[in-house]
Amino acid sequence: MTIKSMRRAYQVVKTVLQYGLDDLIPAKLKPWYFRLLRWSLFWLTNQHKDKVGGERLKLAMQELGPVYIKFGQMLSTRRDLLSDEWAEELAMLQDRVPPFDSAIARTQIETELGAPIETYFDNFDDTPLASASISQVHTATLKSNGEEVVLKVLRPNVEEKVHADLQLMTQSAQVLETLLGHGNRLRPAEVVEDYRTTIEGELNLKLEALNAIKLRNNFIDSGALYIPKMYEEFCFTRLIVMERIYGVPVSDRAALEAQGTNLKLLAERGVELFFTQVFRDNFFHADMHPGNIFVSTEHPEDPFYIGLDCGIMGTLTEQDKRYLAENFLAFFNRDYTRIAQLYIESGWVAADTDLVAFEQAIKVVCEPMFNKPLDEISFGHVLLELFRTARRFDMVVQPQLVLLEKTLLYIEGLGRQLYPQLDLWQTAKPFLESWMAEQMGPMGMAKKIKKQFPYWTDKLPELPELVYDNLKMGKNFVNSQNQLLDRYLKQQQKAHKSNYLLITSAVLVICGSILFSQNATLWASYACIGIGATFWLLGWRSRPKNRKF
Incomplete structure (x- = not known):
């Protein structure tokens, strides 16, 4: 861990403790080493005891910055894990951050374009149209046709910052998982991994452009949804250029009513x-x-x-x-x-x-x-x-x-x-x-057949050979099963013969012993014991040598 990441880790721990988030963990789940660590940071006390847990978590994430704000927004949708009160508090987090320097934005854009902005665009506005935790948006017009466009560019070094915070989140989630136990309902490691997938997708603007193009094509003739056009020749991992649109935010009900919207x-x-x-x-x-x-x-x-x-x-x-x-x-x-x-x-x-x-x-x-x-x-x-x-x-x-x-x-x-x-x-x-x-229904069946038809057409020439191979395998399987059955029956016959001889030998030996103890004719007792010993020897030799068949 670098000095920079250690400094960030201390900042996160400081914020967590000053908002009393450690107090939200039940005392029975805090091992002695956790309590010792908390005591060693005695100067970092809970300064928000008057606020409920959900509000404290929201304020802490707000203070920690954009990555944690977006994490809180994602967490607010996991109502299968959080109570409604906590989820509603986190839903109030807003991803609004001050814009970064327009000179840096220009440099980032020109690096992606491989040329000065003026080569392709006129009227580039240095004042951002919008600014969020991951990216910033500027307006311009295309030099080739005069169409109004917006340029969306990632913040400088945002990938490094996001990955550093994600690593810290993952380590914290693993510690929390250990404290709460693997059967806990919150499943912190799983939630962080879910967030990692989400946030890493947002760091690739080229992927966003491809998604927008596909969605636009799906609704190209729709009267219900419009997706702005993407200018693919200007779309890169850290920069995309799209058509500028004008509309009323869907949350502005008053403006919608004012224009007579149905x-x-x-x-x-x-x-x-x-x-x-x-x-x-x-x-x-x-x-x-x-x-x-x-x-x-x-x-x-x-x-x-x-x-x-x-x-x-x-x-x-x-x-x-x-x-x-x-x-x-x-x-x-x-x-x-x-x-x-x-x-x-x-x-x-x-x-x-x-x-x-x-x-x-x-x-x-x-x-x-x-x-x-x-x-x-x-x-x-x-x-x-x-x-x-x-x-x-x-x-x-x-x-x-x-x-x-x-x-x-x-x-x-x-x-x-x-x-x-x-x-x-x-x-x-x-x-x-x-x-x-x-x-x-029939239409669905027809669609599935149509969808699979090219695949089956490709496989059809192989069908006779596959049928022959499967029939041959089936025949071999039946033969092998018959052989196993024969071996099993022979083993059972041997086992029965051996058991019969061993039991008979035991009876004869017992009879010979009884006759001997009763002072009966000696030759009779010796005969029983001798025949019994012979039967035992035959039974022992005839037993199955290998019980695996």
Whole structure:
């Protein structure tokens, strides 16, 4: 560990102790060496005893800086691990940091372009349009055609800082895991690893550009979502250039109402967009918080969304999609047995899980939700409560489902903020039923055959040889099984003969001994003992030499 990282480690420890985060660990889980270490730092005392645990954690992360702020934001979506109070506190963290020097920004951009900015752009604005923990955005116009664009550039040395903080987080999580035990519900090492995957994806702007291009193509003719155009010739690992868009932040309800936006239609389209991305395209935007979504000012009576920042995208397996759709349908049909079966069939919980106990646990959680009107039932919270219940039955964490749950909670929150009476079930049910019918019906079968047709066409010439090889293997297997059976039967015959002779020899020896003790004719007793010894010798020699067959 370098001097710089040791200094950073002390800063983190100092912040943790001054916000009293160590007090949140139960005393019985603090070993003697932990208490000794805490006592050795006696001058760092809890200065926020008047605040609750969730607020103290939020303030500590805010003070530690951008990487910890983004970690707190990610942690706020893990409601399967945290209580609602803690999650709501962490959700208030804002990723806003002062901009870095525009001269440095110019240097970074020109390094990526391999030429002065003026070679390709006019009207470059040194004042950033926006600034966050990972990157900064500047506006300009393309010299070639005069189109307005934005240039998104990573902060200087951000990768080094992020990796240093990630290493420190990993080491701290391992210590916490040791203190809490491996069976603990919080699973700190797993959470940090989840965050590592997320944050490292955001450090590669080229990947973000490719994600945006794919999402844009998926909705190229859509009237519901618009993704800004990426200028691929100017997209690199630390710099991307995209079309500049104008819109109203989706969280600015007053501005949306002022321009006469159809909020009901907008909210319903948000739900449709989510299910379309997940089930039709299997490629969904997994960071749809309000800062990344705008609403177009064109045609407010027929509004559409504008999506930004495609650094974090999610996908599901075909199996996960089907199980998820069936889960939602089974929930609204109150078929808790089917929900439990789906979790076991999918491998999300172990195959030996007690089905009846699992079903009862799901029923206890889900049944009270039906006391509410359908338009008040939250899909995200249904999924969340199911995950929490499955956790008690040792559910294996599915990172792709965590991303999905987070996205669904964002979409629902936005939808109900725009239109509080939004009935997600009425919007989603026809989509899910139609999708399931397509997957299970003739059309779905035809699509699967069409998708697999090139593969089978390639393999078809090999089919006769494969059939012959399998038949030959089958014949050899049957022959080998017959040989094993014959050997087994012979072994058993030998064992029976040996046992018969040994038992007979024992009876004869016992009889000879009795006759001898009764002063009977000596030749009779000697004969019995002699014949018995001969039978024993024959039985011993005829026993199976090798019991492996």
